[in-house]
Each structure stands twice: as structure tokens, then as C-alpha cells.
Amino acid sequence: MGEVSLTIRGYQGLVISLDPAEVRGEGSAARPVLYLPLKVQITSIPGQKGPVSYTLLRLAGTLGISPNDEIAAFELPPLADVSCPRGYDLHHGVNVPLGHAVIRRLEDVRDGKDAQLSIRFSALVWYPPDSSFVNVASPGPLQLTVPRSTWADNVLSQWGLSLVKIVEIKFPANQAGENFRAAYARVEAAEKLYANGLWKQTLAELYSAFEDLAKSLGFARPDQQFFVSLLAEFPSAKKEKAKLALAYLCDFYHLGRHEPEKESQPNNLPFILRRDARLGLTLAHAFFEYLTPEQ
Structure with missing residues (x-):
């Protein structure tokens, strides 16, 4: 399970996790898409008078084959998820379109082994105490290792293995x-x-x-x-x-x-x-x- 946190006003408010076993390929050989089922834990953050709620409005990110080698970008539809003190989990699936050249490059790097994905996230939240929008980003990438059997059976097979x-x-x-x-x-x-x-x-x-x-x-x-x-x-x-x-x-x-x-x-x-x-x-x-x- 890959996991990364986003801090809001110095406190951990969003925790994004991704199960490699649930990653799958969608679309078609002509228009391949990588589906990433994100789990987002959203929790209110401490304030001077108790927990402070905020609203998650936007969640986007980039997909890479290494921390410094991005190959695709994605963005979820507009959100309106309000935090609460006890926190709760949101489930958002994101489709990342991948061209044939990108898949070829990804497969060249994978070379028949486990797929190594590096995912960075950014978010836009509404923060009521300041009456302001706050942009936050993950301090580092979510590193995800997808076993080669999962990649072959659930991803490449759904694309018709167009890479070959x-x-x-x-x-x-x-x-x-x-x-x-x-x-x-x-x-x-x-x-x-x-x-x-x-x-x-x-x-x-x-x-x-x-x-x-x-x-x-x-x-x-x-x-x-x-x-x-x-x-x-x-x-x-x-x-x-x-x-x-x-x-x-x-x-x-x-x-x-x-x-x-x-x-x-x-x-x-x-x-x-x-x-x-x-x-x-x-x-x-x-x-x-x-x-x-x-x-």
C-alpha cells in the first residue's frame, strides 16, 4: 500500500493511499487509460478554539516512472468534501490517459519486472478561518510497486497488449x-x-x-x-x-x-x-x- 500526506496550515489533513492490487487498465488499445483507485482520508485540523474544518475542492497530480521523470498528469472532477474532527475516507477513482509512446517508455523501464510508479499530488482547499483558498502539495511522491503479475493480468491485458x-x-x-x-x-x-x-x-x-x-x-x-x-x-x-x-x-x-x-x-x-x-x-x-x- 502506497501512502502520502498533505499538510494544511502545518497539520496533516489529507492522507492519500493506493492499493497496488487495485490498479487496472481501462479504455482500449487505441485509447489506453490507467485507473487509480484513490483512498483519501480527510480530517479537520487543530485550531485555537478546537478542530477547524475545511473543504477539499480540487485534487490533481502527476504520474511518473521515477520521482523526477513525469509521464502524465491527471485531475479529478470538482469536489466539495468537508472535513470533520474524526475524519473519514473518500474513495475517488482517477483515470490517467496514456499514449502509446508513454506506454512504450514505461514498459522499457519496467523491462518485465514489477511496475514502479511515482505519483505526486496537489490539492486546493477552502480554509474558513482565513476566508481563503489554500494550495497544498505532497512533500514527496507516493511510491507504488505494482507486482508484474498484477500489471500483466489487470493492466496490459485490458489494453490488448498493444505495446507489442x-x-x-x-x-x-x-x-x-x-x-x-x-x-x-x-x-x-x-x-x-x-x-x-x-x-x-x-x-x-x-x-x-x-x-x-x-x-x-x-x-x-x-x-x-x-x-x-x-x-x-x-x-x-x-x-x-x-x-x-x-x-x-x-x-x-x-x-x-x-x-x-x-x-x-x-x-x-x-x-x-x-x-x-x-x-x-x-x-x-x-x-x-x-x-x-x-x-
Whole structure:
């Protein structure tokens, strides 16, 4: 649970908290939105003659990927919440619009790990003793760690994982046969693995997608013979090139199952990297759209 306080006339009046398990993605792949369910504890502050109430009129903030790197801003609709001596909790959900470039940057920083969010708040209150409006701000950011499983399941999945679909590609699942739909379910499972930073497993799952399709059509593996059957209606010259491209792609996916033991990347990096998994996912979406029979 992340928490931050805002002081009013030197006293803690507002306490804002956020449960990382409740953060979720909303909107669509075209217009992704990050939903933040805020809990605001509002309490009257001490005065010379007892507790002094005030009215919360405005609450806004910025979202960052680090305390000094802001990526988006947000503001709640106008408020009129009056404090009381015992205090009470307000529940305000805020939608933070995020563009594709922002999501790409956020994901590059996350790199398959937990999502680290840095949120700063500002507020406008009406303070009766002075008959004045008072602007207050959090002294520091609310630091929130969203577990990568929550981020993958509740945020990225709601956006359609558009971060890995560079080109608008729509798989025509409603037109495909059962064997193609089952294979495409493997691609969706690979997206989950990618979101959780499992690069090798992503490639292995993509290989399984083509392998399952091959076996459902009576072939032992996704080899050139299998792809020739899928491309039977293509002109011979185009069929030959497409067959080789698909066969080489499956060889690339097969690294997820049996990566070379004696080869390694410079600087002791893993053999299979994030960019490998990203390339594999992008091509899988394109090729499945390309191969799905038209009806």
C-alpha cells in the first residue's frame, strides 16, 4: 500500500493511499487509460478554539516512472468534501490517459519486472478561518510497486497488449477453424509470458502455437512440408519464399526450447533477450493473420 500526506496550515489533513492490487487498465488499445483507485482520508485540523474544518475542492497530480521523470498528469472532477474532527475516507477513482509512446517508455523501464510508479499530488482547499483558498502539495511522491503479475493480468491485458502490436493486426478468430483458434490461444499465452519478462518461454510458447497447428493438420512438426500445405493455393514463386520465411521463423522460435548452450551474449546477458521475444510476438500476429483461411 502506497501512502502520502498533505499538510494544511502545518497539520496533516489529507492522507492519500493506493492499493497496488487495485490498479487496472481501462479504455482500449487505441485509447489506453490507467485507473487509480484513490483512498483519501480527510480530517479537520487543530485550531485555537478546537478542530477547524475545511473543504477539499480540487485534487490533481502527476504520474511518473521515477520521482523526477513525469509521464502524465491527471485531475479529478470538482469536489466539495468537508472535513470533520474524526475524519473519514473518500474513495475517488482517477483515470490517467496514456499514449502509446508513454506506454512504450514505461514498459522499457519496467523491462518485465514489477511496475514502479511515482505519483505526486496537489490539492486546493477552502480554509474558513482565513476566508481563503489554500494550495497544498505532497512533500514527496507516493511510491507504488505494482507486482508484474498484477500489471500483466489487470493492466496490459485490458489494453490488448498493444505495446507489442506495432502495426494494427486483427486476427479474424470468428472466421478461423478450431485448430487455428487453438493455435492463436497459444499466442495470447505468449503475450502473458512476455508481459511477465519471460523471454525464453515466450519464444517456446510461440513455437508451440505453430507446432499445435501442424499436429492438428496431420504433420509431426511445423516444417517446410507443413507450410507448403498451408500455402497450397499460392503461386509457386510466392509459395517458395513464404514457406522458407515461415520455416526460418519457427527455427527462431525453437530457440526458446533449445537455446545453444555454448553461445552467450556480451556482458553476460542471457542468450534470448526482450527484443527477441518482442520480434517473435510481432511476427506471430502478422503471420497468423496471413495464414488464416479467408471465408
